[in-house]
Amino acid sequence: MRKTYNDTFSKIGFSNFGFMHPDDESKNEEYIERIKQAKTVFFTGGDQNNICKKLNNSPINTVLRERYYNDKDFMVAGTSAGAMCMPEIIIIEAENGEAIIDNDIQLGKGLGLLNNSIVDTHFVHRGRFGRLAHAVLKNEELFGLGLGEDTALLIENGSRATCKGSGMVIVISAKEVIQTNVETADKHHPIYAENLKVHLLTDGCVINLSEGIMEKENVKRRNK
Structure with a gap:
């Protein structure tokens, strides 16, 4: 994996980058200093639960959060599990069945960099x-x-989200659900919901995650 990222970052023009392994606690001070100096911290894939267990309540996550919330020029990025670990609440494990079955999902504590969303990838x-x-x-x-x-x-700024790329981002909202049995269903019983809302974002679409509203000017501009 290190070779893949070395080759990729070099190919797109980056030269000043390095790697950190949170498993090696002996290097915490070095890693903290690197985060203080960095413009971006990028999380690779793997296991989102393992990433969060290693970093939550650690001095590394403390300085990461401080920079994220206080430095407008600092970016945190991730792919696959590295993106899933960003919110306060993460999906640890879940089934991909034809129906949503009660008790088939396990949620946990994420890194706490996003407080309005849950992220899933692939x-x-x-x-x-x-x-x-x-x-x-x-x-x-x-x-x-x-x-x-x-x-x-x-x-x-924690809320203005712009879609980038050739695919799409699907935004799901349960804020206006009229009825659901998610809290009352018996174990292994399927879940239903009325008025679950879905937004489809493609390249250039912008949505406000505080309100769940797409920017109309942006949509009009894309349709011209």
């Missing part, structure tokens, strides 16, 4: 609509962000 290719819908039905105040392949969501 969303379209791996058929993950059901599990993200289940997650937001259990957390109706949050948006579900399903990232497709070759697609990113650039989030500025």
Whole structure:
């Protein structure tokens, strides 16, 4: 994996980058100093639960959060599990069945860099609509962000999100659900929901994650 990222970053013109491995706690001081000097911290894929377990309540995550919230020129990015670990609440494990079944999803504590969303990745290719819908039905105040392949969501100031790439981002909202049995269903019983809302974002689309509203001027400009 290191060779892949070395080759990729070099190919697109980056020269000043390095690698950090949170498993090696002996290098915490070095890593903290690197984060203080960095413009961007990028999380690779793997296991989002493992990433969060290693970093939550660590001095590395403390300085990461401080820079993220206080430095407008600092960016945190991630791919696959590295993107899924960003919110306060993450999907640890879930089934991708034809129906949403009670008790088939496990949620956990993320890095806490996003407080309005839950993120899922490989969303379209791996058929993950059901599990993200289940997650937001259990957390109706949050948006579900399903990232497709070759697609990113650039989030500025914690709420203004711009879709980038050749695929799409699916935004799921349970804020206006009229009825659902997500809290009352018996174990292994399917979940239903009325008025679950879905937005489709493609390259250039912008959505406000505080309100769940797409920018109309941006949509008009794309349609010209």
